[in-house]
Amino acid sequence: MNVRKFSAQTSREALRMVRDALGADAVILSNRSVNGNVEILALASADMASLAEPSVDKEVLPQPLVEALAGKRIAQSQPKPQVQQPAPSPAQHATVAKTLAGSALSAFERLRPTPVAAPAPVAPVVAAPAVSAPAVSAPAVAMPQPPAATTIDTHQAEMRQMMDEIRSMRGMLEAQLAEISWGAQHRREPMKATVMREMLAAGFSASLARYLTEKLPEQGGDAMGWIKSVLVRNLSAAADENAILDNGGVFALVGPTGVGKTTTTAKLAARCVMKHGAGKLALITTDGYRIGGFEQLRIYGKILGVMVHSVKDEADLRIALSELKNKHTVLIDTAGASQRDQMVAEQVAMLSGADTPVRRILCMSATSTGETLNEVVKAYKGNGLSGAIITKLDEAATIGSVLDVIIRQKLQLQYIANGQRVPEDLHLARPNFLIDRAFKMKREAAPFQYQDDELPLVIGNTARVMNDQSLREVNLG
Known part of the structure:
Protein backbone atom coordinates (compact mmCIF):
# COMPACT_ATOMS: atom_id res chain seq x y z
CA MET A 1 0.00 0.00 0.00
CA ASN A 2 1.45 3.36 -1.08
CA VAL A 3 -0.45 6.14 0.71
CA ARG A 4 0.82 9.59 -0.27
CA LYS A 5 0.35 12.87 1.54
CA PHE A 6 -0.21 16.18 -0.24
CA SER A 7 -0.19 19.58 1.54
CA ALA A 8 -1.10 22.99 0.10
CA GLN A 9 -2.57 26.32 1.17
CA THR A 10 -5.95 25.68 -0.44
CA SER A 11 -8.05 22.63 -1.22
CA ARG A 12 -7.96 23.46 -4.90
CA GLU A 13 -4.17 23.41 -5.01
CA ALA A 14 -3.99 20.17 -3.00
CA LEU A 15 -6.48 18.42 -5.30
CA ARG A 16 -4.54 19.61 -8.30
CA MET A 17 -1.36 18.11 -6.83
CA VAL A 18 -3.19 14.79 -6.26
CA ARG A 19 -4.48 14.75 -9.82
CA ASP A 20 -1.05 15.55 -11.27
CA ALA A 21 0.70 12.88 -9.20
CA LEU A 22 -1.82 10.01 -9.08
CA GLY A 23 -4.19 10.69 -11.93
CA ALA A 24 -7.89 11.48 -12.12
CA ASP A 25 -8.89 8.06 -10.66
CA ALA A 26 -7.01 8.56 -7.39
CA VAL A 27 -8.81 7.64 -4.15
CA ILE A 28 -8.97 10.37 -1.46
CA LEU A 29 -8.44 8.84 1.97
CA SER A 30 -8.61 12.01 4.12
CA ASN A 31 -8.94 15.76 3.83
CA ARG A 32 -8.20 17.96 6.84
CA SER A 33 -6.60 21.23 7.94
CA VAL A 34 -3.15 21.06 9.56
CA ASN A 35 -1.36 24.22 10.75
CA GLY A 36 -3.30 26.44 8.37
CA ASN A 37 -2.73 24.19 5.34
CA VAL A 38 -4.95 21.58 3.73
CA GLU A 39 -3.55 18.04 3.97
CA ILE A 40 -4.88 15.24 1.75
CA LEU A 41 -4.02 11.55 1.98
CA ALA A 42 -4.56 9.80 -1.34
CA LEU A 43 -4.00 6.43 -2.95
CA ALA A 44 -3.50 5.58 -6.60
CA SER A 45 -6.22 3.54 -8.24
CA ALA A 46 -3.64 0.95 -9.29
CA ASP A 47 -2.76 0.34 -5.63
CA MET A 48 -6.31 -0.54 -4.69
CA ALA A 49 -5.80 -4.14 -5.80
CA SER A 50 -2.95 -4.55 -3.33
CA LEU A 51 -5.26 -3.72 -0.43
CA ALA A 52 -7.31 -6.85 -1.13
CA GLU A 53 -4.27 -9.17 -0.86
CA PRO A 54 -4.20 -11.44 2.27
CA SER A 55 -0.62 -10.42 3.08
CA VAL A 56 -1.79 -7.39 5.12
CA ASP A 57 -0.44 -7.33 8.66
CA LYS A 58 -2.95 -8.50 11.24
CA GLU A 59 -1.83 -5.86 13.71
CA VAL A 60 -2.71 -3.09 11.25
CA LEU A 61 -6.15 -4.29 10.09
CA PRO A 62 -9.20 -4.30 12.39
CA GLN A 63 -10.11 -7.63 14.01
CA PRO A 64 -13.39 -8.18 12.10
CA LEU A 65 -11.58 -7.70 8.80
CA VAL A 66 -8.81 -10.11 9.89
CA GLU A 67 -11.38 -12.77 10.68
CA ALA A 68 -13.02 -12.24 7.32
CA LEU A 69 -9.70 -12.58 5.52
CA ALA A 70 -8.85 -15.71 7.58
CA GLY A 71 -12.12 -17.30 6.59
CA LYS A 72 -11.34 -16.51 2.99
CA ARG A 73 -7.97 -18.30 3.27
CA ILE A 74 -9.60 -21.43 4.72
CA ALA A 75 -12.15 -21.40 1.96
CA GLN A 76 -9.38 -21.15 -0.63
CA SER A 77 -7.43 -24.08 0.94
CA GLN A 78 -10.40 -26.45 0.67
CA PRO A 79 -11.11 -28.22 -2.64
CA LYS A 80 -13.47 -26.24 -4.80
CA PRO A 81 -16.83 -27.73 -5.64
CA GLN A 82 -17.66 -28.61 -9.15
CA VAL A 83 -20.38 -25.96 -9.33
CA GLN A 84 -18.96 -22.80 -10.89
CA GLN A 85 -19.68 -19.61 -8.86
CA PRO A 86 -20.53 -16.40 -10.66
CA ALA A 87 -17.76 -13.77 -10.78
CA PRO A 88 -18.10 -10.79 -8.41
CA SER A 89 -19.67 -7.78 -9.94
CA PRO A 90 -17.84 -4.44 -10.29
CA ALA A 91 -20.11 -3.02 -7.59
CA GLN A 92 -18.94 -5.69 -5.15
CA HIS A 93 -15.30 -4.93 -5.99
CA ALA A 94 -15.92 -1.26 -5.29
CA THR A 95 -17.61 -2.04 -1.96
CA VAL A 96 -14.70 -4.20 -0.82
CA ALA A 97 -12.19 -1.57 -1.93
CA LYS A 98 -13.94 1.13 0.05
CA THR A 99 -14.02 -1.07 3.14
CA LEU A 100 -10.34 -1.86 2.91
CA ALA A 101 -9.48 1.78 2.25
CA GLY A 102 -11.37 2.90 5.34
CA SER A 103 -9.68 0.26 7.44
CA ALA A 104 -6.26 1.21 6.10
CA LEU A 105 -6.96 4.86 6.87
CA SER A 106 -7.94 4.13 10.47
CA ALA A 107 -4.81 2.03 10.92
CA PHE A 108 -2.65 4.76 9.40
CA GLU A 109 -4.15 7.35 11.75
CA ARG A 110 -3.44 5.13 14.79
CA LEU A 111 0.18 4.57 13.83
CA ARG A 112 0.85 8.21 12.84
CA PRO A 113 2.72 10.26 15.52
CA THR A 114 0.76 13.19 16.90
CA PRO A 115 2.34 16.59 17.71
CA VAL A 116 3.13 17.20 21.38
CA ALA A 117 2.50 20.99 21.52
CA ALA A 118 -0.90 21.14 19.85
CA PRO A 119 -2.24 17.70 18.98
CA ALA A 120 -4.79 17.80 16.21
CA PRO A 121 -8.12 16.16 17.06
CA VAL A 122 -8.51 12.83 15.31
CA ALA A 123 -12.01 12.00 14.21
CA PRO A 124 -13.29 8.64 15.47
CA VAL A 125 -13.31 5.87 12.89
CA VAL A 126 -16.24 3.50 13.00
CA ALA A 127 -14.98 -0.05 12.91
CA ALA A 128 -16.14 -2.24 10.06
CA PRO A 129 -18.74 -4.79 11.13
CA ALA A 130 -18.19 -8.50 10.75
CA VAL A 131 -19.03 -9.55 7.26
CA SER A 132 -19.40 -12.81 5.47
CA ALA A 133 -17.58 -13.40 2.22
CA PRO A 134 -18.03 -12.55 -0.55
CA ALA A 135 -20.42 -9.62 0.18
CA VAL A 136 -18.87 -6.88 2.31
CA SER A 137 -20.69 -3.69 3.37
CA ALA A 138 -18.85 -0.34 3.45
CA PRO A 139 -18.30 1.25 6.87
CA ALA A 140 -19.11 4.91 7.51
CA VAL A 141 -15.86 6.81 8.02
CA ALA A 142 -16.13 10.29 9.58
CA MET A 143 -13.79 12.59 7.65
CA PRO A 144 -12.24 15.52 9.55
CA GLN A 145 -13.42 18.90 8.29
CA PRO A 146 -11.39 22.14 8.42
CA PRO A 147 -12.52 24.81 10.88
CA ALA A 148 -15.07 27.28 9.58
CA ALA A 149 -12.86 30.33 10.31
CA THR A 150 -9.94 28.86 8.39
CA THR A 151 -12.18 28.12 5.43
CA ILE A 152 -13.52 31.68 5.39
CA ASP A 153 -10.01 33.15 5.59
CA THR A 154 -8.88 30.88 2.77
CA HIS A 155 -11.78 31.93 0.57
CA GLN A 156 -11.15 35.61 1.30
CA ALA A 157 -7.46 35.24 0.44
CA GLU A 158 -8.35 33.50 -2.81
CA MET A 159 -10.85 36.27 -3.61
CA ARG A 160 -8.27 39.00 -2.97
CA GLN A 161 -5.74 37.21 -5.13
CA MET A 162 -8.27 36.85 -7.91
CA MET A 163 -9.21 40.56 -7.73
CA ASP A 164 -5.53 41.56 -7.85
CA GLU A 165 -5.05 39.42 -10.94
CA ILE A 166 -8.12 40.99 -12.57
CA ARG A 167 -6.84 44.51 -11.84
CA SER A 168 -3.44 43.60 -13.22
CA MET A 169 -5.00 42.21 -16.39
CA ARG A 170 -7.13 45.33 -16.73
CA GLY A 171 -4.10 47.59 -16.44
CA MET A 172 -2.21 45.57 -19.04
CA LEU A 173 -5.16 45.69 -21.44
CA GLU A 174 -5.61 49.45 -20.97
CA ALA A 175 -1.91 50.09 -21.60
CA GLN A 176 -1.86 47.90 -24.72
CA LEU A 177 -5.06 49.47 -26.08
CA ALA A 178 -3.62 52.94 -25.46
CA GLU A 179 -0.47 51.99 -27.38
CA ILE A 180 -2.48 50.61 -30.30
CA SER A 181 -4.80 53.63 -30.34
CA TRP A 182 -1.93 56.09 -30.26
CA GLY A 183 -0.08 54.27 -33.02
CA ALA A 184 -3.13 54.49 -35.28
CA GLN A 185 -3.73 58.12 -34.34
CA HIS A 186 -0.11 59.02 -34.98
CA ARG A 187 -0.39 57.75 -38.54
CA ARG A 188 -3.74 59.48 -39.01
CA GLU A 189 -2.89 62.79 -37.26
CA PRO A 190 0.88 63.38 -37.23
CA MET A 191 0.40 66.87 -35.81
CA LYS A 192 -0.66 65.44 -32.44
CA ALA A 193 2.49 63.35 -32.29
CA THR A 194 4.54 66.49 -32.88
CA VAL A 195 2.73 68.35 -30.08
CA MET A 196 3.17 65.40 -27.74
CA ARG A 197 6.90 65.23 -28.47
CA GLU A 198 7.31 68.97 -27.86
CA MET A 199 5.55 68.85 -24.48
CA LEU A 200 7.54 65.83 -23.32
CA ALA A 201 10.77 67.49 -24.40
CA ALA A 202 9.82 70.60 -22.39
CA GLY A 203 9.50 68.49 -19.24
CA PHE A 204 5.72 68.26 -18.90
CA SER A 205 4.25 64.98 -17.71
CA ALA A 206 3.03 62.42 -20.22
CA SER A 207 -0.47 62.43 -18.70
CA LEU A 208 -0.90 66.21 -19.07
CA ALA A 209 0.60 66.11 -22.56
CA ARG A 210 -1.76 63.34 -23.62
CA TYR A 211 -4.79 65.07 -22.10
CA LEU A 212 -4.13 68.36 -23.87
CA THR A 213 -3.22 66.62 -27.12
CA GLU A 214 -6.51 64.73 -27.14
CA LYS A 215 -8.38 68.02 -26.52
CA LEU A 216 -6.79 69.80 -29.47
CA PRO A 217 -9.41 71.55 -31.62
CA GLU A 218 -10.35 69.51 -34.67
CA GLN A 219 -10.05 72.48 -36.97
CA GLY A 220 -6.57 73.39 -38.11
CA GLY A 221 -4.55 76.32 -36.85
CA ASP A 222 -1.58 76.77 -34.60
CA ALA A 223 -1.65 73.68 -32.37
CA MET A 224 1.32 74.75 -30.25
CA GLY A 225 -0.18 78.19 -29.83
CA TRP A 226 -3.36 76.64 -28.44
CA ILE A 227 -1.33 74.43 -26.06
CA LYS A 228 0.64 77.42 -24.77
CA SER A 229 -2.49 79.49 -24.24
CA VAL A 230 -4.10 76.71 -22.17
CA LEU A 231 -0.99 76.37 -20.03
CA VAL A 232 -0.75 80.14 -19.48
CA ARG A 233 -4.44 80.27 -18.54
CA ASN A 234 -3.98 77.59 -15.89
CA LEU A 235 -0.72 78.92 -14.41
CA SER A 236 -1.77 81.19 -11.56
CA ALA A 237 0.68 83.95 -10.57
CA ALA A 238 0.68 87.07 -8.39
CA ALA A 239 -0.22 90.17 -10.35
CA ASP A 240 1.79 92.64 -8.24
CA GLU A 241 5.48 92.27 -7.51
CA ASN A 242 5.09 93.89 -4.09
CA ALA A 243 1.85 92.13 -3.10
CA ILE A 244 3.50 90.36 -0.17
CA LEU A 245 5.59 93.33 0.92
CA ASP A 246 2.77 95.90 0.74
CA ASN A 247 0.19 93.90 2.68
CA GLY A 248 2.62 92.60 5.28
CA GLY A 249 2.02 89.78 7.76
CA VAL A 250 3.84 86.68 8.92
CA PHE A 251 5.29 84.47 6.18
CA ALA A 252 7.12 81.17 6.58
CA LEU A 253 9.24 79.79 3.75
CA VAL A 254 9.06 75.99 3.80
CA GLY A 255 10.48 73.24 1.61
CA PRO A 256 13.02 70.40 1.45
CA THR A 257 16.68 70.77 2.26
CA GLY A 258 18.77 72.70 -0.24
CA VAL A 259 16.02 74.44 -2.23
CA GLY A 260 17.25 77.92 -1.24
CA LYS A 261 14.91 78.95 1.58
CA THR A 262 17.48 80.99 3.50
CA THR A 263 18.72 82.83 0.41
CA THR A 264 15.16 83.54 -0.72
CA THR A 265 14.31 84.80 2.78
CA ALA A 266 17.26 87.19 2.56
CA LYS A 267 16.07 88.43 -0.86
CA LEU A 268 12.56 89.15 0.44
CA ALA A 269 14.03 90.79 3.57
CA ALA A 270 16.22 93.09 1.48
CA ARG A 271 13.23 94.18 -0.63
CA CYS A 272 11.18 94.83 2.50
CA VAL A 273 13.95 96.93 4.06
CA MET A 274 14.32 98.93 0.83
CA LYS A 275 10.57 99.64 0.78
CA HIS A 276 9.59 100.04 4.45
CA GLY A 277 12.84 100.29 6.41
CA ALA A 278 14.64 97.96 8.77
CA GLY A 279 12.38 98.83 11.70
CA LYS A 280 9.34 97.29 10.04
CA LEU A 281 10.91 93.86 9.47
CA ALA A 282 11.75 90.94 11.77
CA LEU A 283 13.46 87.65 10.94
CA ILE A 284 12.89 84.32 12.69
CA THR A 285 14.67 81.03 12.10
CA THR A 286 13.63 77.55 13.22
CA ASP A 287 16.71 75.90 11.67
CA GLY A 288 18.46 74.45 14.70
CA TYR A 289 19.53 71.28 12.89
CA ARG A 290 21.77 72.46 10.08
CA ILE A 291 25.28 73.58 11.07
CA GLY A 292 25.62 77.27 10.30
CA GLY A 293 21.96 77.69 9.38
CA PHE A 294 21.30 80.34 12.01
CA GLU A 295 24.65 82.03 11.39
CA GLN A 296 23.91 82.43 7.68
CA LEU A 297 20.63 84.24 8.32
CA ARG A 298 22.19 86.25 11.17
CA ILE A 299 24.85 87.56 8.76
CA TYR A 300 22.14 88.63 6.31
CA GLY A 301 20.27 90.30 9.16
CA LYS A 302 23.40 92.12 10.32
CA ILE A 303 23.95 93.51 6.81
CA LEU A 304 20.34 94.67 6.65
CA GLY A 305 20.27 95.96 10.23
CA VAL A 306 17.53 93.51 11.29
CA MET A 307 17.47 91.39 14.45
CA VAL A 308 17.23 87.60 13.91
CA HIS A 309 15.33 85.51 16.48
CA SER A 310 15.78 81.77 16.92
CA VAL A 311 12.91 79.50 18.06
CA LYS A 312 12.90 75.79 18.83
CA ASP A 313 9.28 74.80 19.28
CA GLU A 314 5.71 76.03 19.13
CA ALA A 315 5.89 77.74 22.54
CA ASP A 316 8.97 79.76 21.52
CA LEU A 317 7.28 80.71 18.25
CA ARG A 318 4.21 82.01 20.06
CA ILE A 319 6.35 84.13 22.40
CA ALA A 320 8.43 85.52 19.51
CA LEU A 321 5.38 86.42 17.40
CA SER A 322 3.75 88.04 20.40
CA GLU A 323 6.81 90.26 20.93
CA LEU A 324 7.00 91.11 17.20
CA LYS A 325 3.31 91.89 16.64
CA ASN A 326 4.13 95.55 15.98
CA LYS A 327 6.29 94.63 12.95
CA HIS A 328 4.88 95.13 9.46
CA THR A 329 6.43 91.96 8.05
CA VAL A 330 7.84 88.89 9.76
CA LEU A 331 9.74 86.33 7.69
CA ILE A 332 10.35 82.84 9.11
CA ASP A 333 13.14 80.66 7.71
CA THR A 334 12.31 77.03 8.50
CA ALA A 335 14.50 73.94 8.72
CA GLY A 336 14.62 71.82 5.57
CA ALA A 337 13.45 68.22 5.74
CA SER A 338 12.71 65.42 3.32
CA GLN A 339 9.11 65.24 2.23
CA ARG A 340 9.00 61.73 3.70
CA ASP A 341 10.27 62.81 7.11
CA GLN A 342 7.91 62.97 10.08
CA MET A 343 9.45 66.32 10.97
CA VAL A 344 7.51 67.91 8.08
CA ALA A 345 4.18 67.17 9.77
CA GLU A 346 5.54 68.49 13.08
CA GLN A 347 6.73 71.67 11.36
CA VAL A 348 3.34 72.24 9.71
CA ALA A 349 1.61 71.68 13.06
CA MET A 350 3.95 74.16 14.77
CA LEU A 351 3.31 76.89 12.22
CA SER A 352 -0.43 76.23 12.16
CA GLY A 353 -0.71 76.21 15.97
CA ALA A 354 0.65 79.71 16.51
CA ASP A 355 -1.77 82.37 17.79
CA THR A 356 -0.81 84.69 14.92
CA PRO A 357 -1.79 83.46 11.43
CA VAL A 358 1.29 82.23 9.56
CA ARG A 359 1.10 81.99 5.78
CA ARG A 360 3.34 79.27 4.38
CA ILE A 361 5.08 79.73 1.03
CA LEU A 362 6.60 76.63 -0.55
CA CYS A 363 10.01 76.88 -2.21
CA MET A 364 10.22 74.48 -5.18
CA SER A 365 13.48 73.73 -6.95
CA ALA A 366 13.22 73.79 -10.74
CA ALA A 396 17.41 73.69 -14.50
CA ALA A 397 17.70 72.09 -17.94
CA THR A 398 13.90 72.03 -18.29
CA ILE A 399 11.21 73.71 -16.20
CA GLY A 400 8.13 71.92 -17.50
CA SER A 401 8.04 69.58 -14.48
CA VAL A 402 7.74 72.33 -11.85
CA LEU A 403 5.16 74.22 -13.95
CA ASP A 404 3.19 70.99 -14.42
CA VAL A 405 2.99 70.43 -10.64
CA ILE A 406 1.99 74.05 -9.95
CA ILE A 407 -0.82 73.77 -12.51
CA ARG A 408 -2.04 70.44 -11.10
CA GLN A 409 -1.92 71.54 -7.44
CA LYS A 410 -3.53 74.93 -8.16
CA LEU A 411 -0.74 76.87 -6.43
CA GLN A 412 -0.28 80.61 -6.84
CA LEU A 413 3.22 81.42 -8.04
CA GLN A 414 4.66 84.42 -6.19
CA TYR A 415 8.27 84.79 -7.38
CA ILE A 416 10.99 83.05 -9.35
CA ALA A 417 14.63 82.99 -8.26
CA ASN A 418 17.42 82.54 -10.79
CA GLY A 419 20.65 83.13 -8.88
CA GLN A 420 22.42 83.77 -5.58
CA ARG A 421 22.57 87.57 -5.69
CA VAL A 422 20.60 89.35 -2.96
CA PRO A 423 18.16 90.88 -3.78
CA GLU A 424 18.65 91.14 -7.56
CA ASP A 425 17.92 87.50 -8.46
CA LEU A 426 14.26 87.53 -7.39
CA HIS A 427 11.61 88.37 -9.97
CA LEU A 428 7.86 88.45 -10.39
CA ALA A 429 6.47 85.29 -11.97
CA ARG A 430 4.98 85.95 -15.42
CA PRO A 431 3.06 82.97 -16.89
CA ASN A 432 3.67 83.94 -20.54
CA PHE A 433 7.40 84.21 -19.98
CA LEU A 434 7.62 80.92 -18.07
CA ILE A 435 5.62 78.86 -20.59
CA ASP A 436 7.56 80.32 -23.51
CA ARG A 437 10.83 79.66 -21.70
CA ALA A 438 9.78 76.07 -20.96
CA PHE A 439 9.46 75.24 -24.66
CA LYS A 440 12.64 77.10 -25.54
CA MET A 441 14.57 75.12 -22.91
CA LYS A 442 13.35 71.75 -24.21
CA ARG A 443 15.72 68.83 -24.22
CA GLU A 444 18.26 69.11 -26.99
CA ALA A 445 20.39 66.09 -26.07
CA ALA A 446 19.59 63.09 -28.24
CA PRO A 447 19.61 60.45 -25.44
CA PHE A 448 16.76 62.26 -23.66
CA GLN A 449 14.54 62.89 -26.68
CA TYR A 450 11.58 60.60 -27.40
CA GLN A 451 11.49 58.96 -30.81
CA ASP A 452 8.34 58.12 -32.77
CA ASP A 453 8.50 54.42 -31.88
CA GLU A 454 8.86 55.28 -28.16
CA LEU A 455 5.79 57.50 -27.93
CA PRO A 456 3.25 54.61 -27.86
CA LEU A 457 5.05 53.13 -24.83
CA VAL A 458 4.95 56.49 -23.04
CA ILE A 459 1.26 56.93 -23.82
CA GLY A 460 0.46 53.38 -22.70
CA ASN A 461 1.73 54.13 -19.19
CA THR A 462 -0.72 57.05 -18.82
CA ALA A 463 -3.82 54.88 -19.23
CA ARG A 464 -4.39 54.57 -15.48
CA VAL A 465 -4.05 58.28 -14.63
CA MET A 466 -6.22 59.80 -17.33
CA ASN A 467 -9.12 60.02 -14.84
CA ASP A 468 -7.06 62.13 -12.44
CA GLN A 469 -9.16 64.95 -11.03
CA SER A 470 -6.32 67.45 -11.44
CA LEU A 471 -6.44 66.88 -15.21
CA ARG A 472 -10.22 67.27 -15.29
CA GLU A 473 -9.90 70.71 -13.67
CA VAL A 474 -7.63 72.10 -16.41
CA ASN A 475 -9.32 75.11 -17.98
CA LEU A 476 -9.36 74.57 -21.76
CA GLY A 477 -10.96 77.94 -22.53
Missing part, protein backbone atom coordinates in the same frame (compact mmCIF):
# COMPACT_ATOMS: atom_id res chain seq x y z
CA THR A 367 15.91 71.10 -10.90
CA SER A 368 13.71 68.44 -9.26
CA THR A 369 11.62 65.91 -11.16
CA GLY A 370 7.86 66.11 -11.38
CA GLU A 371 7.36 63.02 -9.22
CA THR A 372 9.52 64.47 -6.43
CA LEU A 373 7.82 67.86 -6.57
CA ASN A 374 4.39 66.27 -6.42
CA GLU A 375 5.38 64.44 -3.22
CA VAL A 376 6.81 67.68 -1.78
CA VAL A 377 3.57 69.59 -2.35
CA LYS A 378 1.44 66.85 -0.80
CA ALA A 379 3.72 66.64 2.25
CA TYR A 380 3.97 70.40 2.91
CA LYS A 381 0.42 71.33 1.91
CA GLY A 382 -1.16 70.67 5.30
CA ASN A 383 -4.21 72.91 5.69
CA GLY A 384 -3.23 75.00 2.67
CA LEU A 385 -0.33 76.89 1.11
CA SER A 386 -0.39 80.64 0.42
CA GLY A 387 1.82 80.37 -2.62
CA ALA A 388 4.99 79.02 -4.16
CA ILE A 389 8.38 80.32 -5.24
CA ILE A 390 10.39 78.59 -7.98
CA THR A 391 14.09 78.55 -7.10
CA LYS A 392 17.22 77.58 -9.04
CA LEU A 393 15.63 78.49 -12.35
CA ASP A 394 19.12 79.18 -13.73
CA GLU A 395 20.29 75.63 -12.91
